[in-house]
Amino acid sequence: MGEAAPPAGMTGIVQSDIDLDVVRSILQRFQPRDHQEAQELILGALQEVNEHFGYVSLEAAEVVAEHLGTTATRVYALLTFYADFRTEPRGKHFMLLCHGMSCFVGGSQRLVQELKDRWGIEDGETTADGELTVQVVNGCLGVCDRAPYCVLDGHSVGELTVESLNETLQRVIAAGGSWKDGHHG
Ligand code: FES
Helix, strand or coil: CCCCCCCHHHCCCCCCCCCHHHHHHHHCCCCCCCHHHHHHHHHHHHHHHHHHHCCCCHHHHHHHHHHCCCCHHHHHHHHHHCCCCCCCCCCCEEEEEECCHHHHHHCHHHHHHHHHHHHCCCCCCECCCCCEEEEEECCCCCCHHHCCCEEECCEEECCCCHHHHHHHHHHHHHCCCCCCCCCCC
16 A cells, blocks of 8 residues: 555545556556656556546555656545546446537436436446446537437447436346347447
8 A cells, every 4th residue: 555545535435346467567558757757647547547447446546656656645636636537436337428519408408317316326426236327428429410319338329318218227237237239329
């Protein structure tokens, strides 16, 4: 463990099912020539870890800090400052829900509300049963002709209504780990 305690907002952080050897191999691509360059690489390294695992655990953050010769405190600060980083694992299923202009006009606010009312989750949160994590994207996901639109487990789902959102989520969760055929999209 590093020398610093995590800030208050990160005390609930999960103590890693992230394979730290994988983190170390990701970090091999980040070889700063000096301290200044190391500082500049911290964000990029965290982004790669976040992308690979879907989040950055406390332990992974410490490995990054060690590799780039900085303090764990500084890395925690970056993780908590930037909304793009997750510090907890995603649920079994992951949905990017578009909340860009076309989707908003098409009713994405109702979908956001439904996720809150029925599924108990808001942006960045995971259902209590660990099945579903949602990330609400305020920029356009680039498929406006299918608005309101989301990407669920990497698959496009468009023309969403509250009913089709619920139905799709129920089906995907009931199907277990993998997305089944038979969807539009
Ligand atoms: S605004 Fe949602 S896909 Fe473009």
